[in-house]
Amino acid sequence: MQLSLPADSVPVKEMFEKFFAAESTVARVRASEPVGFDPDFWRELISLELPFMRLSAEAGGGGMSLFDACLMLEQAGRRLAPAPLAESVVALRILGEIGGETASEWIEKLRDGETVLTLALNQVEPGKAQMVPGAAVASGILTFDGQTLAIEVPSQAPEAPLTLGGSGLATFTPGSGDRIVLASNADAGAVWAAGIEEWKLLTSAALVGLSQEALTMAAAYACERIAFGQPIGANQGIAHPLAVDAIDADGAQLLLWWTLRGVADQKADAGALIALSLWWASRTASNSVAHAIHTFGGYGLTNEYDIQLYHRRAKSWSQALGDPEAQLERAGRRLFLGETTSLPDPGAVEVDFETPNHKSPLADQAREILSGLLDPDRANFGEQNFEAHDWAVHHAMGQAGLLFPDWPARWGGHDADADTTRSIHAVSTELGYAGLSRGVTSMAGVLVQKLGSPELQDEVLLRIAKGEATSCLGFTEPSGGSDVFAAKTRAVRDGDDWVINGQKMFTSGADISNYVLLLTRTDPDVPKHKGLTLFLVPLDLPGVEIHPVHTFMDELTNATFYADVRISDRYRLGDVGGGVKAMSIALTMEQGGSYYFVQMREMIDAVTAWAREEQRDGACVIEHPATLARLARVYGAACIAEGLTARAFWTRLAGEQDLAYGPAAKVFGTQTFIDLSADLLDLAAPGSLVRGNSGLGLVEKGYRHSTATSIYGGTSEVLRSMVAERRLGLPRSRA
16 A cells, blocks of 8 residues: 655656646736637647657657656646647657657657647547547647548638637547548557547546645635635635535545556456546536635636636536546446456556555464354344444454554554554455444554553553453533533542543443443533543443433444442543543544445445346346446445545555545545435335345445434534645634
């Protein structure tokens, strides 16, 4: 796993960032309108040989990787570069792949700074016009008619109508000028197809950059503009849509990286991922500029403000190939009907989302233990609830030091590195080991390690690590909901002890736990964030009562009551009044992402299997375009959710700045889980209404389970505020 920008790519990104910021200025972009082309800027691109970067070294180019080319287009997108850069990069790449004297002549011709070569994105037919980006200023247009690659030199400048966002769009009619044949063979079709897929990736990168810059502009304005006595960014109606857009833009970038990795590894789903990348980047750009221009209000509609430049180009760039939604069906055909396409050679791609090799000795040991103990007939074992906890399995994993392998050996772990730890958890997930109790208990153990007294560490850490004890969370109260810092449960000092009175709600797992992480109010006379203290409370003490609460998701949670519960001060975690600091550690772990993408993929498999058998309107449901698009949408969302969660994990692993990446991953994972499980339920209805533990029953179960995911672990409203504040720099939007 490696999700930092590769070391060799850092100076590449910095170089492009500086160049486009300095040269693709707003003044230059405005001056290029309405066509969207600046000839002086084009000459600067040529002088630096940026359009030649993907051309192979043998053909006289830079031989740049597709990953670095995407970094270039991302920066070009940020600055609305007024030139058909993606089109020229791909056209030159195709010329280098085809080779030959004519191709070489055109490569050299393009170095004069006056010649522009673009490409028709759709297969051409004689006399049938199509809109081509860059054609308004092109000296030549690269075309493919199903058999032959050719360059068509217009006899006169193509008609360039006034369009939404420039891009040099013009109406091109094949056969209206000189036609120079480059190649007419099977290879020509493969090279062309790979070039169009590369264009999709480069355009996706440009749309990511456009989205990110539009959001940066909107956030800055939301901090400056005062209304009703406060910055408008403090209003959740402004902050939350921008936060969602920021999550989606990050998701678009990660999906692009995921796709590039898949292309490099020649994964079976790589072609589908390319289509999904363009669809998602297009969708994200449209939403981002819409919310950005809304943030600017009436001023955003005026020509004097720059945000309208982004608003218009978000659509014009993404629609040059046609309806972006069509990419969903294309992805579905590639995923579920076996449609194939030629893929570009990406060169080096050094990012990696993959789980480490499961063949590490500790992972092998975990597999042996779990394979021997898991009961495949236990229907609810893999469900996401505490009732799936199995003490025999938990104890066996603990005795082997595999519950928390990254813990120090003296506290029952193996001092394992992050890759080994992740590989063990991956084996657990693969085999269906329910890990809710383990995850929550890990939170308690880490807090004891960081904040507990030596006496408390000696008492609980080995018990926890060896699988002999578990913990639950006592944060939420009936009157507080997500505002855990409004806790009313009191802890009063009495000599060396504390006496606790109060109530907690949704204390899931309390009925099987030995301890509870309990947030209490120890000073009612100071602001609520300053009077809190966290304890690890044994649940077998007198005065503790646990009452079951059943939910319609078939999950058991609990209400817990504390009446004159007396505990020693050694159970305190952190300073008296330091509960917020202690809780920040706990919440960072709890809000570290989500794994609902696993269930989404299970539902995709179930619905796909059903759709291959079910007949509607005289055909298998899987063959319906709408079915393919809906399944592909879920597939793409699962990839993005996994990518966002992996980034949150990697950020902690690498010690990089954390801009609320965990909350972002959870917001995305829960919302897509809720929306898309409902859509799959609709798609497979009425059979999907029947409860069960396999087949379409997984869809019904997933739909019920999804309902609560935006609540526990921090509500989506609170987490969106965290993203708005830490990712976009918006003012605090909650008291």
